[in-house]
């Protein structure tokens with residue numbers, strides 16, 4: 001089943017172009033989206049949605065955090081994202097009009113399932129599951145559904161499930177933008193075109209594997225690592241850190257770069273590699289000044305830039321360029337580089353990549 005691959009995780013990382021193409025197949029060559037993508041009841045249920053609550057765990061929670069940037073920016077609709085195990089047990093203020101979105105690869109995660117039941121018990125009936133497994137408990141519990149078509153994911157580390165969730169969430173953001181009267185037809189067609197081109201763009205990132213492998217060998221002997229990002233790449237920094245700790249057991253933390261001075265800078269020295277996501281966007285200059293702070297403290301910087309980013313190699317600063325600058329969908333490309341980085345760091349360390357210690361693929365008990 002593994003074919004030419006050494007591990008399921010590697011196979012699943014490299015399957016991402018197909019997984020994305022399959023997930024996006026239903027939009028075909030369309031220039032315009034219909035809410036029916038999310039189920040027959042969607043046109044009625046999504047109409048008039050003014051606020052969104054996303055519930056999920058782990059990597060799926062990080063997909064939700066990226067979606068918040070998209071939904072607020074494109075649709076002008078408020079969006080909060082909460083860890084399912086927190087939401088289900090806290091006293092919150094219910095909003096019956098809110099759209100509640102559960103994100104789960106397996107559809108069986110106990111806390112995510114319970115959080116949806118909790119929201120429903122509080123009177124919130126507009127529920128949507130974004131899930132990779134049809135007929136799973138979470139899909140059955142929700143009124144609406146969008147099924148990602150990543151195919152079975154065997155490796156415990158979520159890879160292709162995450163990027164297909166992002167594709168689904170981007171479709172949701174565009175759909176909500178349209179329903180909210182915020183989307184010019186040419187912008188809609190542009191977003192769909194960018195989505196359709198994703199498999200090709202992903203392939204180009206996968207081709208960077210040899211360079212990423214060299215980076216991974218350089219810091220695999222470290223005990224700690226810091227991941228930095230800003231804006232919609234901040235959740236990608238969190239996801240990069242989760243991947244690294246999960247499969248290589250290197251302690252890693254993800255931070256929004258603007259928070260450096262508020263604490264984590266104290267940790268930075270020559271033994272603390274800092275991995276930074278630096279696409280050419282409005283926040284690049286701010287990020288660069290954060291990176292200077294790291295360099296000044298002797299920290300070794302590994303910068304994932306893109307084709308257009310004005311970031312240069314210098315002593316202690318290594319730069320790898322992703323081949324395309326991808327605007328709003330750039331998180332999908334940058335996370336793939338980080339998946340490869342943790343995969344290769346784990347290989348160097350010799351850990352069990354597909355079955356990390358103490359973890360289960362699907363957390364069906366609390």
Ligand code: M6R
Pocket residue numbers: 057058059060061103104105106107108109112156157158159242243246361362363
């Ligand atoms: O099946 P789910 O998406 O609900 O799973 C949620 C988390 O358990 C999962 O994403 C976990 O964090 C991954 N192993 C991370 O790679």
